[in-house]
Amino acid sequence: MSSATPPRKLYRKSRDGCGHCKRRKIKCDESKPECGNCLKRSIKCDYPTMAQRARSDNRAGGLASAALHSLLDACSPAEYPHTIAETPLEEDELEFSLNMTDLQLLHNYTTSTCMTISTEPDLQNFYRVEAPRIAFANDFVMRTILAVSALHLARFNPTKRDYYISLAMGQHKIALRGPTAILPNITKDNCLPIFVFSALTIVFALATPRNPDDFLFIDNGHIPGWLQLLRGTKSIALTSREWSTDSPGSGLGSILRNRDMPENMFQDIDSRNPRSPGERQLLRLRQLIVADETEQATRDIHLAALDSLSTTFQHFFIRPAADLSLRPIFSWACTVSDEYLHLLARRETYALIIFAYFSVLLHKLDCVWWIQGWGKHLVGRVYYLIEPMYQPWIQWPLDEIKWVPAEEQSP
Numbered sequence: 558m559s560s561a562t563p564p565r566k567l568y569r570k571s572r573d574g575c576g577h578c579k580r581r582k583i584k585c586d587e588s589k590p591e592c593g594n595c596l597k598r599s600i601k602c603d604y605p606t607m608a609q610r611a612r613s614d615n616r617a618g619g620l621a622s623a624a625l626h627s628l629l630d631a632c633s634p635a636e637y638p639h640t641i642a643e644t645p646l647e648e649d650e651l652e653f654s655l656n657m658t659d660l661q662l663l664h665n666y667t668t669s670t671c672m673t674i675s676t677e678p679d680l681q682n683f684y685r686v687e688a689p690r691i692a693f694a695n696d697f698v699m700r701t702i703l704a705v706s707a708l709h710l711a712r713f714n715p716t717k718r719d720y721y722i723s724l725a726m727g728q729h730k731i732a733l734r735g736p737t738a739i740l741p742n743i744t745k746d747n748c749l750p751i752f753v754f755s756a757l758t759i760v761f762a763l764a765t766p767r768n769p770d771d772f773l774f775i776d777n778g779h780i781p782g783w784l785q786l787l788r789g790t791k792s793i794a795l796t797s798r799e800w801s802t803d804s805p806g807s808g809l810g811s812i813l814r815n816r817d818m819p820e821n822m823f824q825d826i827d828s829r830n831p832r833s834p835g836e837r838q839l840l841r842l843r844q845l846i847v848a849d850e851t852e853q854a855t856r857d858i859h860l861a862a863l864d865s866l867s868t869t870f871q872h873f874f875i876r877p878a879a880d881l882s883l884r885p886i887f888s889w890a891c892t893v894s895d896e897y898l899h900l901l902a903r904r905e906t907y908a909l910i911i912f913a914y915f916s917v918l919l920h921k922l923d924c925v926w927w928i929q930g931w932g933k934h935l936v937g938r939v940y941y942l943i944e945p946m947y948q949p950w951i952q953w954p955l956d957e958i959k960w961v962p963a964e965e966q967s968p
Contacts, residue, residue, distance in 0.1 A: 576603035580648065590720055596727075601658045658724065659703060663689070666706035673709070673926060674760055676883055688753050695750040697735025701757045704729035705927075708764040712926050722766065729761055740789075755786040759887075764927035772938055773931060774890070774912070775902045784898075788891050838953045839867045839914060845950065846907055855900070859907045862897040865889055866915060883925070886918045906943050913939040913951040920958045936960050 574585030575592050577600060586593045595602045671685040692699035704725040711721035736754055739747050762783030763773075774784055843863050850856040869889045900908040913936050920932025936954050940962060943951070955961075 576645070577654075600654075601656045603654075662703040662706040662710070662724070665710055666702050670706045670709045674705075674756070676925075684753075688757075691750055691753055695735070695754075697732040698750050698754050698757075700728045700732035700735075701754050701761065704732065705757050705761050705764065708761065709926065712764070725761070725765075729758075755789060759783050759787050760927050763931065767930070767934060770938075771934070773935060774898065778902050780898055780902070784890065787887060835870045835914075835917065835953075835957075836867055839863060839870060842910065842914065842950065843867075850907060855905075855907075858894060858896045858900060859911065862893050862908070862911055865892055866911060869918065883922065886922065889915065889918075904942055906947055909939045909943050910947065910950050913954045917954050917957045932958050933960050937962075 573587055575587075575595060577598075578585035578592060578594055581594075583594060589602075591602045667685060667689060671688065672681050674684045675681055688698070688702065692702050707721045707725035707728065711718045711725065714721065732754070736751055739751060743751060762781070773781075775781070843860060846856065846859050846863070850859065866889055869885050872885045897908060897911075901912060916932045916935040916939070918932075919928055919935065922928045923930070923932060936951065936958050937960055939951060940948060940955070940960075
């Protein structure tokens with residue numbers, strides 16, 4: 558008499574897991590769009606498409622009909638943009654798997670995003686051609702490219718906004734690890750990768766969705782990392798100029814040789830000879846600060862920042878609207894003193910007022926997707942941070958940006 562076989566323990570099986578987990582024969586938590594295992598390994602989940610699932614059901618005894626198969630086979634990828642038809646791979650072919658999400662982000666960057674990083678044709682061409690070439694040899698640059706591209710897609714694809722933002726945050730978090738060891742020791746070999754990483758990280762920082770209390774130049778009382786990178790690109794650019802003579806094919810060096818450094822951009826401009834309404838408003842603000850500020854050292858810091866901003870205004874407003882450049886605006890952020898930034902971090906009144914005038918320049922470039930909304934956001938923050946007696950001092954920026962306090966808006 559044979560002994561009874563103990564009943565086999567039953568457990569739920571699912572055919573809905575992603576392909577990577579199935580091939581590795583591990584349990585998939587079936588989270589979408591990315592399962593937990595694939596997120597940990599930074600790879601793209603390859604969930605089966607509707608057609609693949611229907612065929613699988615039929616092989617397992619399902620009731621899928623031939624008509625259903627024909628209908629699913631006829632559907633083009635454009636009709637199902639959220640699915641990817643991936644060729645099944647054998648166990649020894651996994652190294653050839655494609656990350657379609659990364660390829661989509663890179664395609665978007667090279668065909669669209671790269672043209673929005675600068676308004677100058679030669680720099681646009683650099684970011685389109687040279688930056689990806691540099692990225693293929695530097696993982697942290699590639700991840701930053703993908704992160705910026707993901708934020709670009711998030712801005713114009715509201716139904717998938719959260720998905721693309723999560724991709725951007727994940728890619729850039731990993732990218733930040735790369736330059737940490739390199740920044741203290743800039744060399745001829747790593748100079749260009751660091752420059753491209755820094756420039757794209759600035760775009761990333763401004764394109765990242767804002768919180769109501771974000772202040773751009775200040776983060777929890779400190780100068781944020783992106784602004785430190787921006788100010789650091791000045792020395793990197795100078796170094797690139799020197800080394801570019803030895804690397805004529807690098808692209809960036811020849812571009813920089815034909816450009817003024819931030820401190821030289823305005824050397825022929827007289828900030829005391831205003832030629833635009835904005836400059837005249839800054840001159841009036843200068844007179845108010847001179848009359849009102851009693852501390853000599855602090856007054857000198859404010860006036861230096863204001864004079865630098867005035868020359869930026871003049872360079873900006875004397876150019877045709879179709880020829881607006883991003884460089885003058887960010888040159889002010891490069892050249893303004895650390896002392897002024899520290900006053901801004903302490904939310905000192907005059908530093909805030911000067912910053913409100915800088916917001917006008919940002920608003921003039923509201924057509925640039927990664928700058929859009931910052932001017933209005935910052936002037937509103939300044940309005941509520943300064944005392945009511947000083948709010949009339951920023952009336953011109955409020956009028957230029959067309960920002961109205963919430964309590965004065967029409968119902």
